[in-house]
Amino acid sequence: MSPRTRRTSIADVARRAGVSVGTVSNVLNRPDRVSPTTRERVEAAIAELSFVRNGSARQLRAGRITTVGAIVLDISNPFFTDVTRGIEERLTADDYTLMVASSDREPEREARYLRLFEEHGVRGVMVVPTGESIDHLLAVRERGIGVVLLDHPSPVDSVSSVAVDDVLGGALATRHLLDQGHTRIAFLNGTHSIRQCADRLEGARRALADAGRDPDAALVEVTVPLDANGGETGIRALLEADDRPTAVFCVNDLVALGALRTLRRAGVSVPDDVALVGYDDVTFAAELATPLTSVRQPRHELGARAADMMLRGTDAPAEHVVFKPELVVRESSTTRAP
Amino acid sequence: MSPRTRRTSIADVARRAGVSVGTVSNVLNRPDRVSPTTRERVEAAIAELSFVRNGSARQLRAGRITTVGAIVLDISNPFFTDVTRGIEERLTADDYTLMVASSDREPEREARYLRLFEEHGVRGVMVVPTGESIDHLLAVRERGIGVVLLDHPSPVDSVSSVAVDDVLGGALATRHLLDQGHTRIAFLNGTHSIRQCADRLEGARRALADAGRDPDAALVEVTVPLDANGGETGIRALLEADDRPTAVFCVNDLVALGALRTLRRAGVSVPDDVALVGYDDVTFAAELATPLTSVRQPRHELGARAADMMLRGTDAPAEHVVFKPELVVRESSTTRAP
DNA sequence: CTGAAAGCGCTAACAT
DNA sequence: ATGTTAGCGCTTTCAG
Numbered sequence: 001m002s003p004r005t006r007r008t009s010i011a012d013v014a015r016r017a018g019v020s021v022g023t024v025s026n027v028l029n030r031p032d033r034v035s036p037t038t039r040e041r042v043e044a045a046i047a048e049l050s051f052v053r054n055g056s057a058r059q060l061r062a063g064r065i066t067t068v069g070a071i072v073l074d075i076s077n078p079f080f081t082d083v084t085r086g087i088e089e090r091l092t093a094d095d096y097t098l099m100v101a102s103s104d105r106e107p108e109r110e111a112r113y114l115r116l117f118e119e120h121g122v123r124g125v126m127v128v129p130t131g132e133s134i135d136h137l138l139a140v141r142e143r144g145i146g147v148v149l150l151d152h153p154s155p156v157d158s159v160s161s162v163a164v165d166d167v168l169g170g171a172l173a174t175r176h177l178l179d180q181g182h183t184r185i186a187f188l189n190g191t192h193s194i195r196q197c198a199d200r201l202e203g204a205r206r207a208l209a210d211a212g213r214d215p216d217a218a219l220v221e222v223t224v225p226l227d228a229n230g231g232e233t234g235i236r237a238l239l240e241a242d243d244r245p246t247a248v249f250c251v252n253d254l255v256a257l258g259a260l261r262t263l264r265r266a267g268v269s270v271p272d273d274v275a276l277v278g279y280d281d282v283t284f285a286a287e288l289a290t291p292l293t294s295v296r297q298p299r300h301e302l303g304a305r306a307a308d309m310m311l312r313g314t315d316a317p318a319e320h321v322v323f324k325p326e327l328v329v330r331e332s333s334t335t336r337a338p
Numbered sequence: 339m340s341p342r343t344r345r346t347s348i349a350d351v352a353r354r355a356g357v358s359v360g361t362v363s364n365v366l367n368r369p370d371r372v373s374p375t376t377r378e379r380v381e382a383a384i385a386e387l388s389f390v391r392n393g394s395a396r397q398l399r400a401g402r403i404t405t406v407g408a409i410v411l412d413i414s415n416p417f418f419t420d421v422t423r424g425i426e427e428r429l430t431a432d433d434y435t436l437m438v439a440s441s442d443r444e445p446e447r448e449a450r451y452l453r454l455f456e457e458h459g460v461r462g463v464m465v466v467p468t469g470e471s472i473d474h475l476l477a478v479r480e481r482g483i484g485v486v487l488l489d490h491p492s493p494v495d496s497v498s499s500v501a502v503d504d505v506l507g508g509a510l511a512t513r514h515l516l517d518q519g520h521t522r523i524a525f526l527n528g529t530h531s532i533r534q535c536a537d538r539l540e541g542a543r544r545a546l547a548d549a550g551r552d553p554d555a556a557l558v559e560v561t562v563p564l565d566a567n568g569g570e571t572g573i574r575a576l577l578e579a580d581d582r583p584t585a586v587f588c589v590n591d592l593v594a595l596g597a598l599r600t601l602r603r604a605g606v607s608v609p610d611d612v613a614l615v616g617y618d619d620v621t622f623a624a625e626l627a628t629p630l631t632s633v634r635q636p637r638h639e640l641g642a643r644a645a646d647m648m649l650r651g652t653d654a655p656a657e658h659v660v661f662k663p664e665l666v667v668r669e670s671s672t673t674r675a676p
Numbered sequence: 677c678t679g680a681a682a683g684c685g686c687t688a689a690c691a692t
Numbered sequence: 693a694t695g696t697t698a699g700c701g702c703t704t705t706c707a708g
Contacts (some may be wrong), residue, residue, distance in 0.1 A: 010703095020680070053702075124697045
């Protein structure tokens with residue numbers, strides 16, 4: 001019971017079974033190298049002492065390990081939980097284990113978890129970078145640890161990456177809104193240091209330009225936190241402004257959820273007064289009070305593919321995959337016939 | 339670049355800086371014990387070699403560690419992500435780190451992660467048990483590792499636990515439905531080996547009995563997977579049956595989401611034809627096509643409290659907290675005036 | 677098939 | 693203030 005007691009070690013087991021530590025190690029790692037009788041005796045000792053092998057010592061000696069780490073931006077966002085599941089399923093198939101951490105979009109937290117993973121000798125890390133530079137990840141790779149960029153196109157050829165074309169996604173959403181006749185569009189977005197946000201903005205502006213509009217005039221960007229409360233804040237700001245936009249594009253569905261809620265409370269009808277488009281097409285998007293138009297990303301596949309690259313190992317040539325997003329049109333953006 | 343190269347060690351740093359390994363270890367762990375000039379030199383060497391200390395060796399030697407593990411039933415369920423956030427916030431305040439794993443309600447996976455955590459020498463584990471027995475957790479505790487039962491009342495006094503009264507929650511939901519005049523209630527539930535499911539059923543039956551009804555006759559239980567697809571399956575089964583219930587209680591909001599979707603597609607109006615109640619009161623519950631009546635649990639606090647107990651250490655007396663759930667009534671269960 | 681022994685990289689006495 | 697050194701528990705030659 002006392003936590004002060006030394007953990008029982010392989011030596012204790014050896015003593016109890018009347019064999020050497022080498023033999024115990026063998027029944028643990030190469031049971032076939034050991035005679036059935038000795039093995040039984042050792043296994044009995046292990047059970048009696050309820051021995052659990054010390055992973056640190058094992059790893060220190062053996063070096064190798066079958067754990068990989070993943071650092072996502074926000075573990076409470078359903079988009080990332082689904083990506084994570086994709087990773088985990090692929091990894092489990094190869095008997096690898098996943099450790100997940102959330103950077104909360106803070107580079108310091110990303111760095112901290114990265115160091116923690118590296119100190120614990122993970123085989124590799126899959127990370128959604130928080131900042132513009134990936135130098136720190138290149139450094140990790142230099143030290144022989146696999147790196148796969150998650151939901152982020154690689155700026156260098158040597159690092160594998162899986163991404164979804166966010167510029168296209170932003171354009172898809174915006175073009176749709178233009179097609180519906182909107183000329184002034186609000187964009188509830190996160191800070192541009194987050195690549196996804198910068199790219200979706202870029203796409204929106206491009207769609208506007210392609211349609212012959214002036215992006216600076218037609219697009220009203222509001223920077224908000226990337227959750228439901230952010231959507232609430234953003235809409236409040238818009239409602240106070242004069243010259244209110246007739247359409248709102250939200251950088252993710254959580255923000256859209258908050259936007260929808262706030263518009264409803266303010267008595268603004270969606271889509272009649274304001275059209276709304278989200279991003280990610282999370283499970284609940286279709287079931288909201290007003291079913292939400294959204295940009296769908298292959299989140300499960302994104303994770304699975306990344307895990308796949310990770311398992312290929314550091315020797316395999318780097319790969320770069322960019323998936324295409326897809327617009328799913330629902331009621332929140334389609335004005336009823338006049 | 340080559341992954342085959344030995345990781346650079348504290349000895350390499352010492353050599354480069356022209357000091358002993360002890361000194362390097364000191365600048366790493368007790369910088370004040372070392373003169374500013376030497377410290378600078380060592381820090382320079384660390385930077386030049388981009389040295390990252392080997393956590394396994396460190397831990398093997400030092401024993402202590404500031405990592406704790408959490409094993410939840412289903413990481414894609416918003417309920418558990420919020421519990422996890424609560425844990426993490428509390429832990430971060432004390433500079434502890436959290437490793438999260440999802441058992442997917444499979445005892446084998448729970449056992450596997452438990453072993454993994456133990457092998458890696460975590461300070462403690464917080465787990466939502468998958469099975470009826472917690473003997474394996476008691477064994478872990480015997481070995482000096484902290485154990486806190488998460489979302490599960492402890493069957494023994496010696497193990498700390500945080501829980502929410504699920505019997506009460508089930509009763510709250512059911513009584514509400516009875517108050518609305520329903521006499522035949524369907525319960526889309528998971529398998530009874532999951533404690534939460536068994537308890538909520540127990541609560542439902544108790545509420546029925548208290549109201550003078552025969553639980554066996556008044557309650558139609560349908561066992562489904564605990565996600566949106568489960569809700570879909572469950573409702574399909576109910577729609578095919580004759581003598582269709584007029585109210586449906588779902589064991590969680592994900593199931594309720596699927597139920598709502600399926601009812602709508604089948605042209606069944608909620609709440610006019612069928613009343614619906616969920617469980618967890620996740621963020622989107624209030625924003626659904628039909629705002630969902632649900633049983634709210636203090637998920638963030640649940641996690642924070644558990645983390646708190648964990649940090650108290652193995653020596654502190656065990657604590658047992660049971661939170662009370664709360665019914666949040668919305669449109670999905672309140673029949674409009676006739 | 678089994679045992680003895682050499683480290684893996686680090687921390688924490690203990691010396692100097 | 694800095695250096696020296698003995699292990700932490702395990703895996704893995706190498707002998708027997």
